Amino acid sequence: MTDSITSVLSQIRAYQSQLGQATGIGGDVARSDAIQGLQGAIQAPGQAxxxxxxxxxxxxxxxxxxxxxxxxxxGALQRAFELGEPGADLARVMVASQQSQVAFRATVEVRNRLVQAYQDVMNMPL
Structure with a gap:
């Protein structure tokens, strides 16, 4: 189980680094609200x-x-590629597909962790 968690964490880090590189080069890919929201949640040590x-x-x-x-x-890029629109090349479609897949897997992993934590708390003896 720890191997799968490590794998998901490394995929998240790779996704974040891809977003950072993409926004630094051409600004084509905007950072997701999730990453910006997490950065806003981080506080300085004195502001605990x-x-x-x-x-x-x-x-x-x-x-x-x-x-x-x-x-x-x-999905929009996939449809645009299937319709033959000039701005949707295969590389962009595949990158967007992989990014959404990694984000979804990370979300499922967080959900699984929350469910497991809830079950652990509910099974604690009184």
């Missing part, structure tokens, strides 16, 4: 008690919306 960051539910909602947007973008 500050309530200025988004709540957990807002961060989770932003991450899910980011995954949904990545899947919609991938």
């Amino acid at each position: 008690g500050a309530a200025s960051g988004p709540s957990f539910s807002e961060t989770l909602r932003g991450a899910i919306n980011g995954v949904s947007a990545a899947q919609e973008k991938s």
Whole structure:
């Protein structure tokens, strides 16, 4: 199980680095709301008690919306490629497809972890 978790984490890091490179070169790929929301949630060490960051539910909602947007973008690029539009080449379609796939897998892994944590708490003896 730890190998699959390590694999998902490495895919997330690769996805983030691809986004960073893409925005640094041409600005073609915008950073997802999920990543921006997570960066906003990080606080400086002296601000540990500050309530200025988004709540957990807002961060989770932003991450899910980011995954949904990545899947919609991938689907739109696939349709454009199938219709033969000039701006949709195969490389862009495949990259968008892989990005949405990695984002979805990461979301499923987070969901599985939350369910497991809930089950662990519910099975604790009183």
